Amino acid sequence: MNIFAALWATAVLLAPVASMAEGLTFGGNVGINSNSLSDGLSETGNRPALQFGAEVGKDGLYAGFFASQVRDGDGNRASLDLSAGYRGEFASSIGYDIGVTQSFRNKTGNDGSEIYGSLSYPLADKLTLSAEASYDLAEKTVGGNLGLDFALSDVLSLSAVAGKTDPASSAFWGFGASYDFNEATSVALDYQDTTTTSGLVALTLKYKFGSGGE
Numbered sequence: 001m002n003i004f005a006a007l008w009a010t011a012v013l014l015a016p017v018a019s020m021a022e023g024l025t026f027g028g029n030v031g032i033n034s035n036s037l038s039d040g041l042s043e044t045g046n047r048p049a050l051q052f053g054a055e056v057g058k059d060g061l062y063a064g065f066f067a068s069q070v071r072d073g074d075g076n077r078a079s080l081d082l083s084a085g086y087r088g089e090f091a092s093s094i095g096y097d098i099g100v101t102q103s104f105r106n107k108t109g110n111d112g113s114e115i116y117g118s119l120s121y122p123l124a125d126k127l128t129l130s131a132e133a134s135y136d137l138a139e140k141t142v143g144g145n146l147g148l149d150f151a152l153s154d155v156l157s158l159s160a161v162a163g164k165t166d167p168a169s170s171a172f173w174g175f176g177a178s179y180d181f182n183e184a185t186s187v188a189l190d191y192q193d194t195t196t197t198s199g200l201v202a203l204t205l206k207y208k209f210g211s212g213g214e
Contacts (some may be wrong), residue, residue: 027210028054028064035202036068039165040172040194043079045071054210060088061097074107085116095120115136126151132163141166142191170194184208 002034029052035042036049048069055064063084070079085099097118103111118132133144145163152158162173174192181187186206193199 014093018100023058025057025203025211026055027208028052029206029208031204031206033202033204036070037174037190037192037200038200039163040170040174040192040197042200042202043068043070043072046200060086062087070105072105074105074108076107079111080104093122112139127188136166139166141168143169145172148164 006206031051032048033051034048035046036044042056042101047055051066051068053064053066057063061084063082065083066081068079071144081103082100083099087095087097087099089095098116098138100113100115104115105111105146113133114136116132116134118130120128120130122128123169128150130147131144132147135142139167143163143165145161147159147161148159158175159176160173160175162171164171172192172194174190176188176190178185178186178188182208186208188204188206190202191199192202
């Protein structure tokens with residue numbers, strides 16, 4: 001758990017700096033879930049996970065990290081993703097986000113890096129379509145997904161996603177629902193599946209802080 005303590009201390013120290021810097025945003029989130037799911041698979045051996053992320057940004061530029069408990073065959077028990085990029089919106093209401101992520105695991109070290117890009121477009125007042133693509137710099141493979149988000153109300157929303165992590169991998173898909181208790185606290189229920197594995201369900205409780213936490 002040392003990695004989480006160190007990152008939490010870093011976030012606490014950065015928060016007042018960001019609040020004093022003109023135009024600088026800072027935020028993050030702390031979450032606990034019943035199963036950490038990614039692209040239809042469990043990253044924790046179907047066990048709960050504590051997760052923590054934070055981000056600092058200015059004028060569209062951002063840098064941040066995401067840490068999570070994991071459990072794999074190599075004996076890793078924690079992962080860390082470092083990301084930096086630029087996001088904004090075209091005049092046509094199309095949102096965009098481009099960046100790079102470097103991943104690490106506590107035992108095996110470097111876990112790869114990728115370049116990513118995404119677009120989002122409001123199909124209707126409460127319905128948003130998104131598309132994301134990524135390029136693994138080590139494996140030299142391309143992955144991507146399509147997603148839909150529908151806001152049933154100001155506090156309740158539904159989502160769906162489908163894609164592939166690379167051309168040779170199994171296709172994955174999923175859907176979920178989230179409910180906001182207030183501006184900071186939310187709960188989400190997600191189902192994910194692939195063409196070669198059984199479906200998985202995860203319940204997540206999340207607390208957001210600052211002005212940039214998602």
